[in-house]
Amino acid sequence: MKALRELGNYSTLLYQALRSSTEFKTYRKSFFHEMVKIGYDSVPIIMLTGFFTGSVMTIQSAYQLESAFIPLSTIGAIVSESILIELAAVISSLVLAGKVGARIATELGTMRVSEQIDALESMGFNSVSFLVVPRVLAGIMMFPVLYIVACVFGIGGGLLAGLFTGTVPAADFLLGARMYFQPWTVIFGFVKMFVFGFIITSISSYKGYYATGGAEGVGKSTTNATVISCMVVLLADFLLASLLL
Amino acid sequence: MIEIKNLTKSFGDLLVWEDVSFNIQDGETIAIIGKSGCGKSVLIKHINALLVPDSGSVLIDGEDIHKMDYVSKRKLRQKFGVLFQGSALFDSINTFENVAFPLRYFSNQSEEEIRNNVMEALSHVNLEDAYNKETSELSGGMRKRVGLARAIVLKPNYIMYDEPTSGLDPQTSQEINELIIDLAKSLDITSIVVTHDMHSVLKVADKVAFLDQEKLSWHGTVEEMKKSEHKALIDFITASEYQIKQRVEYN
Numbered sequence: 300m301k302a303l304r305e306l307g308n309y310s311t312l313l314y315q316a317l318r319s320s321t322e323f324k325t326y327r328k329s330f331f332h333e334m335v336k337i338g339y340d341s342v343p344i345i346m347l348t349g350f351f352t353g354s355v356m357t358i359q360s361a362y363q364l365e366s367a368f369i370p371l372s373t374i375g376a377i378v379s380e381s382i383l384i385e386l387a388a389v390i391s392s393l394v395l396a397g398k399v400g401a402r403i404a405t406e407l408g409t410m411r412v413s414e415q416i417d418a419l420e421s422m423g424f425n426s427v428s429f430l431v432v433p434r435v436l437a438g439i440m441m442f443p444v445l446y447i448v449a450c451v452f453g454i455g456g457g458l459l460a461g462l463f464t465g466t467v468p469a470a471d472f473l474l475g476a477r478m479y480f481q482p483w484t485v486i487f488g489f490v491k492m493f494v495f496g497f498i499i500t501s502i503s504s505y506k507g508y509y510a511t512g513g514a515e516g517v518g519k520s521t522t523n524a525t526v527i528s529c530m531v532v533l534l535a536d537f538l539l540a541s542l543l544l
Numbered sequence: 545m546i547e548i549k550n551l552t553k554s555f556g557d558l559l560v561w562e563d564v565s566f567n568i569q570d571g572e573t574i575a576i577i578g579k580s581g582c583g584k585s586v587l588i589k590h591i592n593a594l595l596v597p598d599s600g601s602v603l604i605d606g607e608d609i610h611k612m613d614y615v616s617k618r619k620l621r622q623k624f625g626v627l628f629q630g631s632a633l634f635d636s637i638n639t640f641e642n643v644a645f646p647l648r649y650f651s652n653q654s655e656e657e658i659r660n661n662v663m664e665a666l667s668h669v670n671l672e673d674a675y676n677k678e679t680s681e682l683s684g685g686m687r688k689r690v691g692l693a694r695a696i697v698l699k700p701n702y703i704m705y706d707e708p709t710s711g712l713d714p715q716t717s718q719e720i721n722e723l724i725i726d727l728a729k730s731l732d733i734t735s736i737v738v739t740h741d742m743h744s745v746l747k748v749a750d751k752v753a754f755l756d757q758e759k760l761s762w763h764g765t766v767e768e769m770k771k772s773e774h775k776a777l778i779d780f781i782t783a784s785e786y787q788i789k790q791r792v793e794y795n
């Protein structure tokens with residue numbers, strides 16, 4: 300019952316956001332600001348996440364396939380394929396749900412409980428267009444860009460790990476990566492990130508926008524925003540995989 | 545003219561007040577008084593439609609703000625200046641930008657005009673020197689005054705003050721009271737003042753609306769209030785007057 304009502308409110312907010320997305324003048328400034336905050340500011344953490352995901356993948360695959368008589372290039376193929384099709388998007392998004400989602404929910408929640416959203420509305424602003432639209436738009440635009448970063452550093456990390464542990468020579472790794480490369484996996488990754496970006500920024504905006512109950516309430520909506528974002532990301536990942544694969 | 549008709553509001557099971565009706569004439573200053581938690585802030589949020597009533601209507605110059613589409617509602621809200629109880633300053637920008645905020649979006653003024661208007665508004669509240677302070681560096685009283693400057697910068701037709709003098713020292717309170725009177729006279733603003741402070745009611749208000757027991761318990765002019773026999777109203781007024789007298793005796 301409560302979940303249904305929440306879903307209703309969430310859809311209403313999205314509908315309002317869609318309708319007010321034409322008011323570009325209102326949110327232009329915060330849109331560019333959000334692109335920097337969601338995109339540029341997340342680059343370091345995405346680089347790190349990607350790098351370690353890739354290197355761990357290589358080391359583990361090398362360990363598990365050690366005894367089998369398979370060419371070393373297979374490891375390069377496994378690592379780069381997994382990263383492109385699944386890991387870069389999902390792991391980055393889970394990290395970003397914590398980084399970007401929590402920030403958005405806290406920001407909007409604080410504005411809600413300190414009456415700043417009321418103040419915006421009372422001045423005649425469309426607060427949804429001012430606060431929600433730029434964040435969601437920046438999210439769906441920057442998440443795919445971050446996907447590229449995650450892929451580059453993920454595959455790079457895998458390659459370097461193979462090289463430095465002496466398990467997979469760079470040439471074999473690259474051979475495998477190239478041999479099994481299919482462009483559509485990248486397209487699939489982009490689609491996923493686009494969807495995940497939307498999920499995380501819109502759920503967090505929703506949770507923050509409707510926060511109630513002071514500092515404690517903001518804390519609660521932030522936690523909810525991250526947890527629900529993560530779950531919905533995983534669910535969407537499953538749905539997209541069964542739909543598009 | 546603002547006509548509040550049979551307004552009822554509850555949050556879930558909690559009835560805030562019901563069947564509240566009164567009018568506010570143009571140019572007049574009305575004080576909304578009542579105990580903490582009786583729904584004064586909730587009431588003024590219905591006047592510019594930040595909250596939606598369970599039933600009843602608020603007519604502004606004959607038009608029901610709660611029945612308008614969002615675009616006209618927003619147009620109408622621009623005629624209102626609001627000082628929120630907690631000031632509601634935008635904490636991502638500094639004092640000057642807070643006051644300049646509505647000007648930047650809703651007027652076509654040049655940077656210089658904006659500057660002049662902001663500084664004028666800040667000088668009304670004695671805060672010219674604080675123009676480049678970050679919002680987080682301001683004291684509670686300063687925030688209130690910046691909120692006030694922001695509320696008046698667009699020269700609204702109506703101003704709603706939610707406890708403009710609470711948390712201020714007596715001298716600044718006095719200055720704010722004078723500012724409220726001043727604005728009401730010089731700009732012919734209709735003012736709605738939510739307050740606990742009977743001092744400022746007697747000083748600034750023409751009329752008084754008293755919320756008590758989940759309803760509009762009494763309303764009338766200040767003169768009528770002084771002569772009123774209404775028990776709860778007398779208790780409410782004398783509770784604070786008693787304190788004032790005590791303070792005078794103590795000094």
Ligand SMILES: Nc1ncnc2c1ncn2[C@@H]1O[C@H](COP(=O)(O)OP(=O)(O)OP(=O)(O)O)[C@@H](O)[C@H]1O
Pocket residue numbers: 555560578579580581582583584585586587629
């Ligand atoms: N958004 C809300 N959700 C639920 N209850 C609310 C909400 N806003 C206000 N209330 C409740 O409505 C009642 C009236 O609140 P309001 O803030 O209007 O009181 P007030 O008269 O302004 O008090 P004070 O003088 O202390 O500011 C309170 O019981 C409060 O708990």
Ligand SMILES: [Mg+2]
Pocket residue numbers: 584585586629706
């Ligand atoms: Mg209040």
